[in-house]
Amino acid sequence: MKTIFLFLFLIAGILANNPYPYNSGYPNNNNCVNYQYEPSAQDMNHQNQPIYRGGQTPTEILVNSNSNFAFKFFGLVSSNGGHWDQSGKKNIVFSPTCISSAFAMLALGARANTLDQILRGLEFRPSEIKERVIHEGFHDLIYALNNGRSGLKMDMGNCLFVKNKLHPQQQFLNGLRNIYGGDIFMENFKNTVETEQHINSYVERKTQGKISKFVDGIDPLTEILLVSYFYMKAKWKIPFDPKYTQQRDFYVDPHTVVKVPMMFQIGMFETGHDDERSCTILKLPYEGNVVAYFILPDRGQLEKVASSLSCRALQTWKRTLSKSFVNVYLPKFMASGELKLKDFMYRIGIVDVFTDRADLSGITGQPQHRLSGAIHKAMMMIDERGTEAAAASSMDMVPMSVPSILTFDRPFITMIVDEITHSILFMAEILNPTEK
Incomplete structure (x- = not known):
């Protein structure tokens, strides 16, 4: 039985609120032509999206399932030791x-x-949701996220590197190009040095130079390599002023205390305490209709909070958080992580694709292919930088009452949510802000 070594690398780019220099990249001579995807002719809503049963657009159907998947996956990774190495959590x-x-x-x-x-x-119900609707939803979501907004840059996309003697099915290539906006490159994987340089250069450009060496060692037997990336750069709507950032204690666990640069600002923010889930929530807006939820578990309740996150919890917070004057202390950090997805996908029922039972015949026309590995790399940066004038003026507000104090000085969870599509873009559990 022939096996295609199909390595699936997923990149969750950079989340940052400071401007980065633009990297113009370079042209690629072996890039296939992309085509514009056009949805099927149907009744359309006012945003020119097709409407399906229940009055939902493909994007709305997609986002509901994506959110369920996000919380399920987070619960697995948080509880299953997926963030352990030889040094601990x-x-x-x-x-x-x-x-x-x-x-x-x-x-x-x-x-x-x-x-x-x-x-x-992925939390879709094949008996209720047509596959075409799912792919149309992803097409519309990728378009919405990449469309550009004031003060916000997002770049989400996919790329396929294919052995130069292999001929993928045209229908699959059309879907990759037209639905997912994918780039396609023909490679000689036996020339490992040149292939690694090409892949790393592609990733570096797509992540604005923030991930410079994505792969280090390509198996010469590789025939298909799939890259998915998500880069994000955003500014706080109300930036933190760097002059108020000071070193403060962060309690990693009852026995470990580290010094972290703690940002500070006072202002009107949406906050609230969730008694059911034993946590305090802070909502901070970015420019461009993206928000960050910072979730501070009550002492000793991190595992309970991580396992209780759900769409219902997020909807509850959207209704119940209220604005009040708050002194906010938030660590400045850069966190990165790598997840080997195979074990987690097994846990959620995606099994055959990694075994000899896999049927990926829609890629090459032959069923004897499987996915040999799936890796997800992500990086998140949170700091105080933003518009200098706004940062200066944000400290001039004087509350009429004594503000409450919210200090993120112990492990916490954060989510980045796009309020236009309601998509959960990033999730993180920060156990130690000093960890790189």
Whole structure:
């Protein structure tokens, strides 16, 4: 039985609120032409999106399932030791949107039970949601996130590196290009040095120079390599002023205390305490209709909070958080992480794709192919930088009453949510802000 070594690398780019220099990159001579995807002719809503049963657009159907997948996956990673190494527990950082889009794109080439497992694992219900609607939803979501907004830059996409003697099915290539906006490159994987340089250069450009060496060692037997990336750069709507950042204690656990640069500002922020889940929530807006939820578990309640996160919790917070004057102390940090997805995908029912039972015949026309590995790398940076004038003026507000104090000086959870599409872009569990 022939096996294609199909390595699936997923990148969840950079989340940052400071401006970075632009990297113009370079042209690629072996890049295939992309085509514009056009949805099927149907009744359209006022945003020119097709409407399906229940009055939902493909994006709305997609986001509901993506959110369920995000919380399920976070619970698995947080509880299953997925962020352990030889030194102990590690920070968790990942993009659920990036992971789900890559496996949905893989579903274009999956058939039979392999396809069913992928869709169900991503929290879609194949008996209720047509596969075409799922792919249209991803197309519309990628377009919405990449469309550009004031003060915000997002770049989400996919790329396929294919052995130069292999001929993928045209239908799969059309879907990759037209639905997911994917780039396609023909490679000689036996020339490992040149291939690694090409892949790393591509990733570096797509992440604005922030991930410079993504792969280090390519198996010369590789025939297909799939890259999915998500880069984000955003500014705080109300920036922190760097002159107020000071070194303060952060309590990693009852026996470990580290010094961290703690940002500070006072202002009107949406906050609240969730008694059911034993945590305090702070909502901070970025420019461009993106928000960050910082979730501070009550002492000793981190595992309870991590396992109780859900769509219902997020909807509750959206209704119940209220604005009040708050002194906010938030660590400045850069966290990165790598997850080997195979074990987690097994746990959610995506099994066959990694075994000899896989049917990925939609990629090459032959069923005897499997996915040999799936890796997700992510990086998140939080700091105080933003518009200098806004930062200066933000400290001039004088509350009429004594503000409450909210200090993130122990492990916490954060989520980055796009308020236009309601997509969860990033999730992180920060156990130690000094960990790189």
